[in-house]
Amino acid sequence: MENGQDKASTLDLLDHCCQLVADTYGKPDSSEWTNSDFVRLSSILYKKTHVQISPNTLKRIFGKIKTDARYYPQKATRDALAQYVGFADWDKFIDTPSRQPVRLVHPDTPPVLLPPADIPVPQLPVRRSRLKSFLLAALALMVIGIAGWRGLLFWQGKETAVTLFCKNPEGGNPHSAVFVLRGFGHVSRLTNDYSIEFGDNDKVQLNGRDSVYSHYYEVPGRYFAVLKKAGTAIDTVPVFLHTSGWTATANMMYDTTRVYPIETPGLFTKGYHSISAPEIARAGVDTNRTFFVNFINAHLTGIDGDNFELLVDVRTSLPRPGVRCSQVRLTIYGDSSNHMVDIMKPGCAHWSKLQFSELHKDGRSEGPDFLGADLTAGGIVGVKVVNRHATLLINGREVYKNTYHKALRQLYGLDIMFAGIGSIRSVQLKDLKTGKRFAGNF
Incomplete structure (x- = not known):
């Protein structure tokens, strides 16, 4: 139009x-x-x-x-x-012709009040009139005092909600995000009952002295920083680190202090579908220990996160030092939440996880055996969502379906993570309503 x-x-x-x-x-x-x-x-x-x-x-x-x-x-x-x-x-x-929101209609002219008829008023004695005025004034002061005292008690008993705000929620990689606490009255209220979980497995306890905190993000993607009080979430803000095309970042198990960006010019072009152990080692990773590699393409895609189809052709790592379960984890970034599928070899399903927006499954408590699959020789992982009805397929076989309620809205990209040396042979993501295709398809 x-x-x-x-x-x-x-x-x-x-x-x-x-x-x-x-x-x-x-x-x-x-x-x-x-x-x-x-x-x-x-x-x-x-x-x-x-x-x-x-x-x-x-x-x-x-x-x-x-x-x-x-x-x-x-x-x-x-x-x-x-x-x-x-x-x-x-x-x-x-x-809308007027392009104005609907408002209540008020009369153009106030009602006209007629002056009262002149009625003779008997004159009271001056002393009696002054006594009455004094009593009325005293009563009014008493009412005001009681109302003020009760209002103070109510105000003290009802604290305003503390909220979290990010001054710079978008950036490249790396990114230092600045978070500001609001609505707390006095900063001493921000005691260690409050904490911020930054969405990357790091968090901070508030100290009762500061209302501004910064956090260093060093892996691209979309994060949800959560403000908690006594362990209960009370506010959430997103932080987004975008990329220019596909990137590769490695990290080692139990080493939470650093990550290792890998230089990958021409990644996923001309048959370049994987990163070799020597390339990973040159980035600083000890390849004789357990390590992981994240392939990330993060940008605002314009694809509906509740109506899309994704097919990823992968080959997981062969057994090597620190790698037994040949894990591949697929994360689909959304505006308000994520979808995530964690696939292991059948004997390792204890460690697997699944998320479709607010729906979660954890192998340690629910034993989702359907997430056990050996993809070391290659396989296709498929995710199809139609109006929040989600279906997971492994090698064309439907293994799980369910309906979630919290809409993802727009997609912000993909993260495909391997334990060890994995390869991605193709990625095909498209919007089922508009047909729009992901810029990172290959």
């Missing part, structure tokens, strides 16, 4: 939507906004629409950052702006 509109009309609609956003935000004059306004609006938009729009993108939309031509955002961004001001999406916004 919007392709048929001329450029000027399209930009007029965008300007009108921006003004509605500014009105809804509470500061109608967006030209007076500071950087903190754009940071705060970015956070509000994500919590209300689940679409991440960076502060810099908002500045371009509102004209704070000058460009040669008027910046016009992508459809998902326009949908989020329209949703924030009360419309289902951008199409509904431009189809």
Whole structure:
């Protein structure tokens, strides 16, 4: 629909939507906004629409950052702006003649009050009138005092919720993310009852002195930093480290202090489907110990995370020092959660795991034998999701299906991890609704 509109009309609609956003935000004059306004609006938009729009993108939309031509955002961004001001999406916004959210109608003129008729008032003695005024004033002060005391008790008993905010949720690799705690009143409230789990197996206990914490991410992907109080999650924010094409990163078991990026020019082109032990050793990895290699391609794909099909042709590692189970783990990054499949040799199913959004299975407690498969000679792992109905296939055989409820929305890329030396012979990912294909397919 919007392709048929001329450029000027399209930009007029965008300007009108921006003004509605500014009105809804509470500061109608967006030209007076500071950087903190754009940071705060970015956070509000994500919590209300689940679409991440960076502060810099908002500045371009509102004209704070000058460009040669008027910046016009992508459809998902326009949908989020329209949703924030009360419309289902951008199409509904431009189809509405008035383009104004529904408001309550108030009378134009206040009701007219007629003056009371003159009624003679008997004169009270002055002393009696003063006594009555004094008693009324004393009673009023007593009521105000009681109300104030009860309000103070209520305020002390009802603490505001502490929230977590990331000032720079997107970046390359590596990335230092800065997290800010909000809504705590006094910083001493942030005791060690609170902790932040950063989503990469690292966490920090709050110390009651600081409200800003930074964390160093060194492997590409999408992470979910979780604020917890007494072990219970109370807020979550995403952090995204994007890549330019496929990358390879190694790490060693029990060595949580470092990772080893591997230089792989031309990876997955011209028959280059694996990384050899000498290449991994040159990156600093002791290949005589247990090690893992992650192949990651992370970017905003434009593919629906709840309606897609993925086929990955892999060959897992042959037995070698530290590798017995020939593990391959496939992680599909989503906007609000992930899908993950962890496949081992049949005798190692104890260590296997499965996740489809909020659904989890763990081999140590549930024994999912269907995740046991020997792929050392090669095999195809398939994941198909249709309207949140998920199906897992191994070598064309359906081994698991279930329905999850928490939508992933958009996909942010793939992570294929091997224990030891594995190879990927092909990746085919596509959107089942639009037919759009993953830029990292080969």
